[in-house]
Amino acid sequence: MSVKCVIFDFNGTLFFDYKENKDSWNEISIKYRGRPFEEDEYLSMIGMTDRAFAAHITGETDERKLDEVGHEKEEIYLDMCRERGLQVEKDAILFFEECIKRGVKIMIASSAPKENMDWYIENLGLTRWFRKEDIIAGRYDIPSKPRPDIYIYTQKLSGFAKEDCIAFEDGPGGIKSALGAEFRRVYAVLSPGVDTSVTGKLAPLVDWKYVKDNPDLILS
Numbered sequence: 001m002s003v004k005c006v007i008f009d010f011n012g013t014l015f016f017d018y019k020e021n022k023d024s025w026n027e028i029s030i031k032y033r034g035r036p037f038e039e040d041e042y043l044s045m046i047g048m049t050d051r052a053f054a055a056h057i058t059g060e061t062d063e064r065k066l067d068e069v070g071h072e073k074e075e076i077y078l079d080m081c082r083e084r085g086l087q088v089e090k091d092a093i094l095f096f097e098e099c100i101k102r103g104v105k106i107m108i109a110s111s112a113p114k115e116n117m118d119w120y121i122e123n124l125g126l127t128r129w130f131r132k133e134d135i136i137a138g139r140y141d142i143p144s145k146p147r148p149d150i151y152i153y154t155q156k157l158s159g160f161a162k163e164d165c166i167a168f169e170d171g172p173g174g175i176k177s178a179l180g181a182e183f184r185r186v187y188a189v190l191s192p193g194v195d196t197s198v199t200g201k202l203a204p205l206v207d208w209k210y211v212k213d214n215p216d217l218i219l220s
Contacts, residue, residue: 114138
C-alpha cells in the first residue's frame with residue numbers, strides 16, 4: 001500500500017527561516033524581558049504558536065495582548081524575510097511536483113499566523129502546488145504543537161486514513177505533534193539551526209535532496 005497524502009510543516013521544514021524567526025523573537029524577548037532566548041529554551045519551543053511564545057516571554061494571559069506581541073514580532077520577521085530573499089527549498093519543490101504527478105495529495109499543517117501564511121501564499125506562490133483549502137495555518141482554535149490536534153485535523157480533512165499519511169517536520173515539538181497523530185511515518189528534516197541529536201532520536205533524519213532523489217522509498 002502506497003502513501004496517499006503527505007503533510008508538511010512549513011517554517012523550518014519547507015522554508016528555512018530559523019535565523020529570521022529566532023532573530024525576530026530575540027528582539028521581542030529583549031524588549032519585554034531584557035534578555036534574548038537561551039538556545040535550549042528556544043529550541044524547545046520551535047513549532048509553537050505566536051501566542052505560546054508571547055505568553056512565555058511576557059507572562060500575559062490576555063489573548064488580545066498576546067496577539068499584539070505576536071503581530072509586533074511578525075512585522076520584524078517578515079521584513080527580514082523580504083530583505084534576505086528567502087524562498088521555498090528547491091528540492092522540496094521537486095518532491096511536491098513528483099507527488100502531484102503520482103496523484104499523492106499534499107497539504108501543509110503549520111503553526112504560522114494567518115498573516116504570515118497569506119504572505120507566503122502570495123509571495124512564494126504556494127498555490128502552484130497547494131490548494132488554499134489544503135493549507136492549515138493561523139488556527140488558534142486548534143491547540144498548539146506539540147499537541148497532535150493540527151495533524152489529526154489535517155489528516156481528517158485530507159479524506160485519508162492516518163495509515164495513508166506521512167509527515168515532514170523540523171523541530172522536536174512538531175515531530176511529537178505528527179507522531180501523536182499516529183501517521184504511517186514521520187520524517188525529521190535536516191534544518192539549519194535545529195539540534196539533530198534531539199530530532200534524530202524522534203524520527204528518521206532526511207534532507208530534501210535525499211527525499212527528492214528517493215520518491216519510491218518515501219512514498220512506499
